[in-house]
Every structure is written in C-alpha cells, then in structure tokens.
Amino acid sequence: MRNRVYILGGHQTDFAQNWARNNLDLFDAFSDTVHTGLAKANLEPSDIDVAHVGNFTAELFCNQGHLGGFFASTDKHFFKGIPASRHEAACASGSIATLAASAELELGRYDLAAVIGIEQMKNVPAEEAANNIGGPAMWSGHECQGIQYPWPHMFSLLTDEYDKRYGINENYLSRISEINLTNAKKNPNSQTRGWSFESESFSRDDKYNPVIEGRTRKTDCGQITDGAAIIFLANESRAKKYAQDNNLRIEDIPYIKGWGHKTGPITLKDKIDYSQNSDYIFPHVKSAIDDAFNRASIPNHESLDAIETHDCFSSTEYMAIDHFGITKPGESWKAIESGDIEMGGKIPINASGGLIGLGHPVGATGVRMLLDSFKQCTNNAGDYQVENAKNVATLNIGGSATTVVSFVVGV
Numbered sequence: 177m178r179n180r181v182y183i184l185g186g187h188q189t190d191f192a193q194n195w196a197r198n199n200l201d202l203f204d205a206f207s208d209t210v211h212t213g214l215a216k217a218n219l220e221p222s223d224i225d226v227a228h229v230g231n232f233t234a235e236l237f238c239n240q241g242h243l244g245g246f247f248a249s250t251d252k253h254f255f256k257g258i259p260a261s262r263h264e265a266a267c268a269s270g271s272i273a274t275l276a277a278s279a280e281l282e283l284g285r286y287d288l289a290a291v292i293g294i295e296q297m298k299n300v301p302a303e304e305a306a307n308n309i310g311g312p313a314m315w316s317g318h319e320c321q322g323i324q325y326p327w328p329h330m331f332s333l334l335t336d337e338y339d340k341r342y343g344i345n346e347n348y349l350s351r352i353s354e355i356n357l358t359n360a361k362k363n364p365n366s367q368t369r370g371w372s373f374e375s376e377s378f379s380r381d382d383k384y385n386p387v388i389e390g391r392t393r394k395t396d397c398g399q400i401t402d403g404a405a406i407i408f409l410a411n412e413s414r415a416k417k418y419a420q421d422n423n424l425r426i427e428d429i430p431y432i433k434g435w436g437h438k439t440g441p442i443t444l445k446d447k448i449d450y451s452q453n454s455d456y457i458f459p460h461v462k463s464a465i466d467d468a469f470n471r472a473s474i475p476n477h478e479s480l481d482a483i484e485t486h487d488c489f490s491s492t493e494y495m496a497i498d499h500f501g502i503t504k505p506g507e508s509w510k511a512i513e514s515g516d517i518e519m520g521g522k523i524p525i526n527a528s529g530g531l532i533g534l535g536h537p538v539g540a541t542g543v544r545m546l547l548d549s550f551k552q553c554t555n556n557a558g559d560y561q562v563e564n565a566k567n568v569a570t571l572n573i574g575g576s577a578t579t580v581v582s583f584v585v586g587v
Contacts (some may be wrong), residue, residue: 181278182415182431183550183585184288185217186407186543191367191535195402196299202238205404206294207250213290213406218422221254224408225286228277229262230270230293231539236308237296247290259286266313266574267488269293270405270542271581275437277409287414293540294404305400309538313575315442325389328397330444330576331489332390337448337457338494342506346391349490350378351512353395353532356487359519360529362559367399367535395532396490403537405544427587430553433567434472434584436464444576455505462499464580465571472584474567477501477523480584481565482552484545486573487530496571497525519562527552527560542572542581549585 187209195205214221227247234240244260263273270293277289297305303324310326311317320326338344357373360366376384377395385393409432410418419426438460440447447458456462469476477483477500485500487493497508502516502523511517517525528534528548531541549568551557557565567586573579 179282179284180412180415180431181281182410182412182429183546184219184408184410184415184418184429185213185550186405186547187213187216188365188405188544188547189403190365191401191403191537192369193402194298195296202234202240202294202296203246203249205296205402206243206246206292209292209294209404209406210247210250210290213408217408219408221251223288224255224258224290225288226277226280227258227260227290227292228273229260230273230291230543231262232264232266232269232295233308233312233538234296236312237299237305243294265579267486267536267538268542268572268574268579268581269539270544271570271572271583272542272579274407274409274542274546275435275581278432278435281409281411284411287411289409290406291409291543292404292406293537293543295537295539296402297400297537298402302400314444319443323389328389328392328489331491332392333444334457334495335391335491338491338506341457345509346380348509348512349396349494350380350385352487352490352493354378355518356526356530356533357395359527359560360533363529363534364558366529366533367401368529368533392489392491398488398531398536401535401537403535403540403544405540405547407543407547407550428554430550430585430587432583433586434468434470434474436467436471436580436582438464438580440578440580442575442578447577456499457495458499458577461495461571461573461577461580465500465569465582468569468582468584472586474584477569480523480567480569482527482562482568483523483525483571484528484548484568485525485530485571486541487526487532488536490532492573493525493530500569500571519560524562527557527562542570545570545572546583546585549583553585553587
C-alpha cells in the first residue's frame with residue numbers, strides 16, 4: 177500500500193487581476209502566492225521540505241526561466257537552499273509538478289511539499305499571447321501553419337471529428353459555456369464574475385457570438401489569464417502531525433486517492449488517426465481517467481460528487497463528458513440536455529467556472545483544479561460549493577490532449 181499524499185490547503189490569486197496594470201511582475205505574484213498560501217494553510221516557510229513549480233511559457237511572456245530559483249528568493253532565510261524545480265507540459269504543467277511532488281512524498285524523500293502553478297499572460301497584446309501559447313504546445317512548424325489563432329482551430333477540428341463519428345449539435349457546446357460562465361459568477365476569484373452576456377451570446381449567431389476559427393466561437397474559448405495557485409502536500413505521517421497541531425481529524429483532510437497520467441503523440445492528426453478503431457476519440461484520455469479511478473478504488477464516475485475538467489474550449493469539455501463515462505461515446509449531449517452537469521445535477525462539472533469562466537493561467541490550471549477539489553471536499557468552496565462533496569475528480573490536458581493527467585481527491 178503506497179503512502180497517502182494529503183492536501184493541507186493552499187491559495188489562488190484573483191484571476192481577474194491584470195498584474196502588469198497593477199505594477200506587479202511574475203516574481204511579485206509568485207512571492208505573494210507563496211506567503212498567502214502558507215498563512216491560509218497555517219504553515220511556516222520552515223515547514224516546507226521541497227518545492228515544485230508548474231509553468232508553461234514564462235520565457236516568452238516575461239523573458240524569465242529558471243523559476244525554481246524564485247522559491248528561495250521569496251524568503252531568503254527559510255528557503256535558502258531548498259530543493260526546487262520547474263515543470264513544463266503545456267496546460268498540464270501544474271499537474272505534472274504535482275505528480276513529481278507526490279512521488280517524492282510517497283517515496284519518503286520529503287515530508288511536506290509546496291506546489292505552485294503560475295502564468296503571466298496579459299502583459300502582451302492578445303494576438304501575441306495567442307502566438308506565445310500556440311506553437312510551443314503543438315509540433316511547431318508542422319501544425320497550424322498560416323492559422324491566425326492556432327488553438328481555436330485545433331479544437332474546432334475536435335468538433336469536426338465528433339461530427340464525423342457521431343454527429344454534433346453545436347448548441348450543446350454553447351450550453352457548456354453558458355453553464356461555466358454562470359458558475360463563475362459565484363466564484364470570487366473568477367476572471368469573468370463581473371462580465372455581462374446577452375442570451376444571444378450563447379447562440380451560434382455570427383453577430384452575437386462571432387467565429388474565431390472554424391467552428392470555434394467567442395464564448396467557446398477559455399480565457400487568457402494572469403494567475404497563480406499553490407497547494408501544500410504532505411505524506412501520511414506529516415499530515416497526522418499537521419492534523420494534531422491544528423485540532424483536525426486526519427480523516428477530514430483530503431488526500432489524492434488516485435491518479436492517471438498518459439501522453440499521446442504531439443500532433444492532433446496522429447492522435448485522431450490512432451483512435452480510428454476505438455470507441456473514444458482519445459483512448460489515452462479514457463485510460464488516464466480509468467487509471468485514476470482504479471487507483472482510487474472507485475468503479476466509475478457515479479462514485480464522484482463533482483468534476484473539475486479542462487475546458488480550454490467547450491469542445492474539450494464535451495470530450496471529457498463521455499471519456500469520464502458519464503455517457504456513451506458520442507452522447508455527451510445527453511448529460512448537457514438533462515442538466516446532469518449543472519450545479520444541483522447528478523455530477524456537477526466545473527462548479528468553479530472552469531477555464532472558460534474562472535480563467536486559464538496555463539501553468540497554474542492543474543494546481544488550481546486540485547485546490548478547488550480540496551475546497552469542495554472540506555466544504556470551503558463558498559457560493560459554488562457542491563453539497564456533501566466527498567470525492568472530486570480532475571482532468572487536466574496539455575496541448576491537443578498530448579499530456580493528460582487525472583486525479584481523484586477525497587476524504
């Protein structure tokens with residue numbers, strides 16, 4: 177039996193904030209996130225044995241690499257010499273950082289780890305930001321040549337593949353966006369909580385919901401976001417001490433019950449070609465989710481109370497619905513039409529607002545999903561709390577579902 181890895185708490189920044197406009201740089205946000213997170217979790221810098229950073233493209237947005245060194249600079253007394261490393265896997269960078277930290281805790285190398293995900297993306301014009309996150313996460317020079325907005329194009333191709341195999345009504349994609357943007361209004365850290373939309377914004381009308389690329393429209397898209405999130409992980413012996421010190425029961429502290437990690441070929445075409453004989457468009461995504469379920473000793477999605485999934489575009493969440501087994505392949509629309517994925521439904525998805533509503537600071541997203549899972553399982557999600565949540569799953573993908581990580585968190 178492997179050593180359990182517990183989540184002690186953490187912190188998320190306000191995803192509506194534009195750091196550059198507030199005269200903050202990447203390090204300012206990094207340092208504030210670390211120290212605010214420590215305070216919220218009732219930890220001291222000296223409690224941290226090892227640190228991991230998830231980040232995708234700080235080199236392009238900020239001309240900054242070597243982010244592991246930021247940790248030691250946040251507190252020169254306590255963090256001097258701390259082992260720290262940075263992890264990159266496009267949009268799954270935060271989850272990969274978490275897997276690395278978890279492995280060290282399971283092995284007993286360290287007792288308590290800090291995992292931070294961070295990205296600054298709003299310090300450049302929107303088209304430059306789109307290019308910065310475009311080529312590096314796909315096979316640069318081989319995909320999306322001559323395409324103005326690469327990722328809306330790529331996930332339009334996913335919609336095309338669903339249409340080819342099963343048929344698709346794009347109104348259900350708009351409904352996913354509407355649900356997530358509605359959920360985000362209840363999240364005090366969401367980027368879109370103050371935004372207003374007309375009902376026609378969730379139509380497939382070119383005037384109210386213009387096309388960005390192919391079949392991807394404006395409200396189908398996740399947000400370009402400045403943001404960071406941090407969680408603190410502990411092995412079982414350290415979590416027991418933490419519980420005792422804070423008058424908690426170890427049974428009430430969420431832990432990572434299961435995880436799955438798969439990597440597909442880097443091009444979308446290869447992934448689609450490889451899946452032609454499969455019931456699922458991305459069988460490796462299904463496998464990662466199944467691995468997480470198996471390690472958590474749960475039979476299927478019916479043992480979950482909520483899901484935080486990748487919705488960089490509405491088509492991504494449409495894919496996640498059937499890959500989680502909520503419906504049969506190609507029938508994700510049924511869970512949307514029935515209201516099962518809404519708050520109060522059988523399996524609420526993205527109560528936080530997801531990437532479309534809450535925001536998508538790329539390297540931070542995987543960590544943020546785990547922090548929201550912690551909040552749900554400890555009844556600390558506030559106005560977006562899922563009632564009696566005990567088990568929450570995440571699905572975090574990098575690129576066109578090249579890197580895939582799924583966790584099950586619960587008590």
